Amino acid sequence: MEIPRHWRLQKQRLALVGEVCPHCQAKIFPARDVCPECGGEAKTAFKFSGKGEVYSFTTLHSVPAGFEENAPYTVALVKLDEGPIITAQLTDVGEREVKIGTPVEMVTRRIRQDGDERGMLIYGYKFRPVLRMS
Amino acid sequence: MEKVYITGIGQVAVGEHWDQSLAALSSKAIRAALKDAGDPQPEIVYIGNFLASSISHQANLGALVCDAAGLHGLEGTTVEAGEASGAAALHMGYLAITSNMADCVVVVGLEKMTDMVGDEIEAFAAQSGDTDFEGMQGLTPNGMAGLLMQRYLDQYHAPCESFASFPITAHANGVNNPFAMYRKNVDLDSYGKAPMVSVPLSLYDVPTFADGAAALVLVNRKLLRDGQKAVLISASEIATDTLAVHDRADPLAFDAVHISTTKALEKAKLTRDCLDLFECWDTPSIYGMLSLEAGGFAERGRGWQFATLDNLALTGRLPVATLGGIKAHGFAPGAAGAYQVLDAVQQLRGEAGRNQIASAQVAMTQAISGAAASVITHILRKM
Numbered sequence A: 001m002e003i004p005r006h007w008r009l010q011k012q013r014l015a016l017v018g019e020v021c022p023h024c025q026a027k028i029f030p031a032r033d034v035c036p037e038c039g040g041e042a043k044t045a046f047k048f049s050g051k052g053e054v055y056s057f058t059t060l061h062s063v064p065a066g067f068e069e070n071a072p073y074t075v076a077l078v079k080l081d082e083g084p085i086i087t088a089q090l091t092d093v094g095e096r097e098v099k100i101g102t103p104v105e106m107v108t109r110r111i112r113q114d115g116d117e118r119g120m121l122i123y124g125y126k127f128r129p130v131l132r133m134s
Numbered sequence B: 001m002e003k004v005y006i007t008g009i010g011q012v013a014v015g016e017h018w019d020q021s022l023a024a025l026s027s028k029a030i031r032a033a034l035k036d037a038g039d040p041q042p043e044i045v046y047i048g049n050f051l052a053s054s055i056s057h058q059a060n061l062g063a064l065v066c067d068a069a070g071l072h073g074l075e076g077t078t079v080e081a082g083e084a085s086g087a088a089a090l091h092m093g094y095l096a097i098t099s100n101m102a103d104c105v106v107v108v109g110l111e112k113m114t115d116m117v118g119d120e121i122e123a124f125a126a127q128s129g130d131t132d133f134e135g136m137q138g139l140t141p142n143g144m145a146g147l148l149m150q151r152y153l154d155q156y157h158a159p160c161e162s163f164a165s166f167p168i169t170a171h172a173n174g175v176n177n178p179f180a181m182y183r184k185n186v187d188l189d190s191y192g193k194a195p196m197v198s199v200p201l202s203l204y205d206v207p208t209f210a211d212g213a214a215a216l217v218l219v220n221r222k223l224l225r226d227g228q229k230a231v232l233i234s235a236s237e238i239a240t241d242t243l244a245v246h247d248r249a250d251p252l253a254f255d256a257v258h259i260s261t262t263k264a265l266e267k268a269k270l271t272r273d274c275l276d277l278f279e280c281w282d283t284p285s286i287y288g289m290l291s292l293e294a295g296g297f298a299e300r301g302r303g304w305q306f307a308t309l310d311n312l313a314l315t316g317r318l319p320v321a322t323l324g325g326i327k328a329h330g331f332a333p334g335a336a337g338a339y340q341v342l343d344a345v346q347q348l349r350g351e352a353g354r355n356q357i358a359s360a361q362v363a364m365t366q367a368i369s370g371a372a373a374s375v376i377t378h379i380l381r382k383m
Helices: A003-008 A010-015 B022-036 B061-068 B085-098 B120-128 B141-156 B160-174 B188-193 B255-268 B285-294 B325-329 B333-349
Strands: A017-020 A044-047 A051-060 A073-080 A085-089 A103-113 A121-129 B005-015 B044-048 B075-079 B104-111 B196-198 B211-219 B231-240 B277-279 B362-369 B374-382
Touching: A003 A010, A010 A017, A010 A121, A051 B141, A051 B196, A073 B141, A085 A103, A085 A121, B005 B022, B005 B333, B022 B061, B022 B104, B022 B211, B044 B061, B044 B085, B044 B333, B061 B075, B061 B104, B075 B085, B085 B104, B085 B211, B085 B231, B085 B333, B085 B362, B085 B374, B104 B333, B120 B141, B141 B196, B141 B285, B160 B188, B160 B285, B160 B325, B211 B333, B231 B255, B231 B333, B255 B285, B255 B362, B255 B374, B277 B333, B285 B362, B325 B333, B333 B362, B333 B374
Parallel strands: B044 B075, B044 B104, B277 B362
Antiparallel strands: A017 A044, A051 A073, A051 A103, A073 A085, A103 A121, B005 B211, B005 B231, B104 B211, B231 B374, B362 B374
């Protein structure tokens, strides 16, 4: 059981909360308290919009323990509209073709299960292709 | 600063050694290396290891390995830098001798992958990346390489086949190495038909996990005997980058490769064209490609044009994986950085058999952990 770790990361995972640098306005995700752009202290919380585009992607057939139920799945580097890139699974892709540059948005999904059927369920962000308005 | 010489090498062929423990593997390699060096008395043993705590539930390898090798009471400790741990252990040995702390040091890269089978292995291997923000998304080392290769293909309009030069070269050179796990040639046709592992990465683009141990004996000038086959370590440089690839301004830049290579060449007072061979991190093949670019051997985005079979061959402009590289050797992660150095030492001693590079004087080796989050470069010279 890794309860403390998952508790510590819940704001990042469930609400995409990072930081904004008060000195140079750079947006930071994940939070690191020091601005990678200007080196200044940056502890101001900032909630990301969850919008972005695919920077790169790959489909994994051989997956680690805890992720079997979704295999094979696609993991992407997503460039958020606010600047940072994050690593996340793509979901709800269906028959759509994913390409570099495909617009995506954050959704909350079950990420993995710790241990057996009584193990902890861990939820967090995944990204899906932006749904077109009908 | 004391100079550091490699006077002994010993290895166990990488493979699925179901019947041999961490202790047995390490003691075989160490005893062979000490014998090769003329049985000097070492003072320190550095063990490069990545996954023993996870896969074999065994920590405290200093005591385990010294005891198993019959080196009772010696200073022994583990050095960990992910998949580059073997090279990190060599770096520590280098520091111990340059600083005059010891006259003789044993370094051993050690990994035991087959104490466990199944999906756990993939999860443990992912520990060299960012566990909170990469591993927790289900990303593995092969997945990371797939992400970088996909981006590379798109950004530079490179053909997939250009990556085949790495496994084809490694396999061709592994044929003549009795310590290589794979001793069969592969060709472009079989590369094209290989099953996908992590699209666009196929089976031939990725390493095969197995067990291994590779040991080196280091001495200072005082212990160097006349006529002894010795190789000088001219440089040993570690550089780091952000642990997570998504934290980098340019994920294809491999900055740590650039820093580590540049510093090592400066320290050795050499230029790139002085190198007779480069034991690069040849697999995943995208890492070999990005290493050529970040290391300054090819222009950014042009690595795929440089990495031809002719250029990478034993008689080419920059021979790589000269005794099979990681691809044909088999991949014992924490030992791989030590195997690279063993291969280079054999070339510089003129003991590489049918793979011998004519009049090889200078070799560079480079171990990579994670997606080049830690990079360790060594430059070796024939004495």
